[in-house]
Amino acid sequence: MKNISRSGLQPVKVGGHDAVINLIAAILLLIFCGLAQAASRPNILFILTDDQSPFDLKIYNPASTLQTPNIDRLAAEGMVFDNAYIMGSFVGAVCTPSRHMIMSGRTVWHLPISPAAMARGKCPPNLEQQTIPAVFNRAGYATMRTCKIGNSYEAANKLFQERHDATKRGPDDQTGSAWHAEQVLNYLKQREASKDTRPFLIYLGFSHPHDTRDGKPELLAKYGAVNHADRSTRPLLNPLQPKLPPNYLPAHPFRHGDDNVRDEVAVSGVWRNRDEATIRNELGREFACVENIDIQIGRVLDRLKAMGELDNTWIFYASDNGVAIGRHGLMGKQNLYEHSWRVPFIAKGPGVKAGSRVQGNIYLLDILATFCDIAGIPAPETNEGISFKPVLEGRKDSIRDTLFGVYSGGSKPGIRSVRKGDWKLIQYDVYGGQVHETQLFNLKENPDELLAEHHDPKIIALTGNTPAKNQVNLAGDPRYADKLKEMQALLLSEMRRLDDPWRLWNQPNDNLPPLPEATAASGKNKAGRKK
Numbered sequence: 001m002k003n004i005s006r007s008g009l010q011p012v013k014v015g016g017h018d019a020v021i022n023l024i025a026a027i028l029l030l031i032f033c034g035l036a037q038a039a040s041r042p043n044i045l046f047i048l049t050d051d052q053s054p055f056d057l058k059i060y061n062p063a064s065t066l067q068t069p070n071i072d073r074l075a076a077e078g079m080v081f082d083n084a085y086i087m088g089s090f091v092g093a094v095c096t097p098s099r100h101m102i103m104s105g106r107t108v109w110h111l112p113i114s115p116a117a118m119a120r121g122k123c124p125p126n127l128e129q130q131t132i133p134a135v136f137n138r139a140g141y142a143t144m145r146t147c148k149i150g151n152s153y154e155a156a157n158k159l160f161q162e163r164h165d166a167t168k169r170g171p172d173d174q175t176g177s178a179w180h181a182e183q184v185l186n187y188l189k190q191r192e193a194s195k196d197t198r199p200f201l202i203y204l205g206f207s208h209p210h211d212t213r214d215g216k217p218e219l220l221a222k223y224g225a226v227n228h229a230d231r232s233t234r235p236l237l238n239p240l241q242p243k244l245p246p247n248y249l250p251a252h253p254f255r256h257g258d259d260n261v262r263d264e265v266a267v268s269g270v271w272r273n274r275d276e277a278t279i280r281n282e283l284g285r286e287f288a289c290v291e292n293i294d295i296q297i298g299r300v301l302d303r304l305k306a307m308g309e310l311d312n313t314w315i316f317y318a319s320d321n322g323v324a325i326g327r328h329g330l331m332g333k334q335n336l337y338e339h340s341w342r343v344p345f346i347a348k349g350p351g352v353k354a355g356s357r358v359q360g361n362i363y364l365l366d367i368l369a370t371f372c373d374i375a376g377i378p379a380p381e382t383n384e385g386i387s388f389k390p391v392l393e394g395r396k397d398s399i400r401d402t403l404f405g406v407y408s409g410g411s412k413p414g415i416r417s418v419r420k421g422d423w424k425l426i427q428y429d430v431y432g433g434q435v436h437e438t439q440l441f442n443l444k445e446n447p448d449e450l451l452a453e454h455h456d457p458k459i460i461a462l463t464g465n466t467p468a469k470n471q472v473n474l475a476g477d478p479r480y481a482d483k484l485k486e487m488q489a490l491l492l493s494e495m496r497r498l499d500d501p502w503r504l505w506n507q508p509n510d511n512l513p514p515l516p517e518a519t520a521a522s523g524k525n526k527a528g529r530k531k
């Protein structure tokens with residue numbers, strides 16, 4: 001009889017008996033390869049903090065006094081991403097869409113909670129079955145999660161095989177970040193005791209440094225801060241407190257779109273105050289909380305090392321969004337300056353070049369595709385993210401040219417941003433057309449997005465930072481009129497490509513159907529005013 005060899009090219013003649021033996025051998029080989037692949041699948045430890053600006057960390061801001069030896073070591077042994085972003089939010093609780101995007105790999109207007117997305121067929125039903133825990137459960141991984149409760153993607157969260165969620169923002173080990181680490185350490189102990197050899201995916205989410213930033217006493221003392229809770233007084237200045245950031249302002253120069261959101265008015269210890277002592281004390285609290293997170297990460301990494309798991313474990317460190325804390329006169333993350341739109345992102349794993357640094361140009365929504373890629377699992381068809389495995393392998397510096405951001409949790413259509421190379425555009429169309437503002441920055445020359453207000457001698461005296469002449473908003477500068485036009489065209493094309501349901505005052509309306517009032521209002525009322 002005629003048969004085809006496994007090379008698929010040469011017809012060979014073999015007897016019937018030989019053919020059966022060959023078939024059995026081929027099947028055994030396939031089974032063996034499959035088992036070998038399963039056994040060599042890497043573990044994944046995904047560490048996610050809540051509300052952390054990249055500029056707190058020394059790896060992004062060498063002037064920072066924050067001490068994070070374990071995060072620094074991850075960076076030294078792994079890869080630091082300079083351009084990692086969230087795609088944004090349509091509600092005040094930026095965490096919520098961000099965590100939906102992380103879990104599902106969907107873009108911002110294509111989530112189950114995006115305005116009118118389900119009704120308009122922009123998001124498939126039962127998306128939770130295509131999220132990180134669902135995909136990795138099906139692939140034979142052991143999945144475990146600890147994180148805060150709320151402002152998240154509950155339908156996906158509950159699919160982790162083991163789950164210990166609680167919001168822990170207290171000042172001691174039982175009520176603070178140590179609790180989350182403890183859940184992972186317990187899980188690893190059980191894994192060892194039960195001789196579970198499946199690869200694991202652990203989602204280690206911390207509730208801090210999101211406010212209330214109640215730091216541990218010894219760490220607060222280190223950063224000269226107190227857990228200030230008395231509305232009738234201001235905290236005292238202390239030389240150990242972090243300095244004011246170079247882009248600090250006592251107020252934002254114009255109404256940016258959501259100036260009554262809880263982060264801007266109701267953070268305990270800050271409220272509406274933007275004086276130097278309040279901001280520096282709050283930054284000290286932030287640093288105390290992050291250093292505690294760093295200590296907890298160290299405990300988990302030590303345990304993995306002792307178990308002999310560390311070499312086969314990918315570790316990713318990120319935050320679900322940035323935060324302002326006094327930068328540009330803002331407190332929260334309901335804006336699109338770099339401190340809030342960007343996030344810290346570090347990756348360490350088998351084959352990653354130690355101490356490497358890349359642009360990346362990634363969104364957090366690329367995580368699902370990347371996790372699948374490094375584990376050898378096909379990404380679900382619903383995924384819209386791009387795997388950045390080629391970046392991790394040193395074959396590419398970035399995976400896209402253009403980055404889009406939205407904040408429309410306050411007045412509509414809200415704020416939009418677009419970045420390409422060194423150039424960034426932010427447009428504000430807020431308060432029913434009362435505010436139309438445009439900002440154009442060259443981030444290479446003006447990384448802190450300094451404005452004319454930062455050139456005020458009173459501000460310079462406070463921050464100690466004297467801006468260069470060109471470190472301003474360049475939107476009104478005729479020398480950059482062409483660049484402005486180019487960036488505005490890019491913003492419109494991104495809004496069209498990503499199904500943005502709104503247009504700004506200076507864009508064609510594209511005959512977009514109006515959003516159902518109920519959807520737009522429910523987003524604002526249910527989530528927009530909460531943390």
Ligand SMILES: [Ca+2]
Nearest residue numbers: 050051095320
């Ligand atoms: Ca958050």
